[in-house]
Amino acid sequence: MAGELNASLLNEHKEKHFTAGEIVRDVIIGVSDGLTVPFALAAGLSGANATSAVIVTAGVAEIAAGAISMGLGGYLAAKSESDHYMRELKREQEEIIAVPDTEAAEVAEILSEYGIQPHEYSPVVNALRKNPQAWLDFMMKFELGLEKPDPKRAMQSAMTIAIAYILGGIVPLFPYMLISNADKAVLASVIVTLIALLIFGYGKGHFTGSKPFWSALQTTFIGAIASAAAFAMAKLVQG
Template sequence: MPTGDSAAYSMLPPTSARSSVGDIERMTTSSSDDAASSQITLQSYSSSSRKSRIDPRIISDAIIGLSDGLTVPFALTAGLSALGNTHVVIYGGLAELIAGSISMGLGGFLGAKSEAESYSATQLQTRKKIIADQAGVEEDVKSILDDVGLPDDLGEQVTRCLIDGSEERLTKFLMRFEHSAPEPPSNRALVCALTIAMGYFVGGFIPLLPYFFVSGDDVKQGLLWSACVMVVTLFTFGYVKTAAVHGSSDLHLVWKGIRGGVEMTVVGSLAAGAAMGLVVLFSGESDSV
């Protein structure tokens, strides 16, 4: 029977076994490192994805501002061009742009403030209901979970977890799934106002650009260039807006985007034609008088 160092050595696993244990330890360590690295990578990707994602409400505000800016000022400048003076078109167009941008921005600001006030009022009512009518709140939670299609036992567990948990968590759950009211950001009103106002100004400034490059009495040339620019702009905006909503991954969606561009072009052209016709009509009547 081995003794001393020989005995101690004999108690160790064989060389191949020790190698296998070492390999497993190295694999475990490597796997842990890889898992940690993967987790960090996923967290970084998720963080960067959240940072790069644009708020859909900002896109909606930009569309509102651009769509109004591409039609109303274009119709105004087209109508003013019937007066035959480029300076009148430029000054009138700039005045309308400034006033319209301020008006649209204020409208967006007040609308966003109303949205925030409505959310706060609904949240307050929900908290009062949680305190005063816990049985009714429990039925509301069960109804929401039933609509989701959870099994009865799992739905009961989730219900008990929400009812017995914190009031803040239950309030967020009811606001999100019962009232479908996501909490608006604190700077929502300011961002909404600036986005709509800038969209309106940028969209409305496009039909004015050609008039800066023609002489004062060559208003027809300015109108022609303005109309050409606006037809292209309206079609592009209509196509991009439709593609942003439905996508453009196949031919069917591409045709849908083209149809959206054509519709936007027709609407803008009709608005401009109506404005120009009214100005011509009124100016003709004033001359006859």
């Protein structure tokens, strides 16, 4: 009866939590670098008096290399996380079999940290000892703080970061594709990219829980500094 009541209450109450944090993180990584790096490269080449055609060619090459590199980095990071989880899972399985009393004491200690009294957590400890899989899941989550990773996570992360990088990188190069005069194209690129950085920064702040306007200004400032530094360096080297 109590179980049916709880199920009914849960069905009636739907919490609206944001659960796509990993995807958003990958998009942020890809777009932020995609906007900033090709933007700085294009500005630097403009400072060196390169033509629009040369800037587009170099920019496309950089976007391709950057997307592959960033995607591979995302894949390796997610794969390492998955491998770490599996190693810890195997170790925890062995400990539950080899030293069950010690592991049960650890369960009791974890529950006591939440203010649960011995007479309250003893039935929980005993119930977990009768269910090895639930016991293992409990230890992984509450002792080690590890969530089981999605087996598709590594490839999804790689693809998300790479695509986001490409989409971000196209923005600063687009004016050079339309305007043959590099001096005019660089001004258009600056305007378009700064607007894109403002929008992206605002969206990043919204999804990550920080102040959207501050995030927009901060993201735009970083992109502007990177491009200005690249442009100035190119002018300095050129003499």
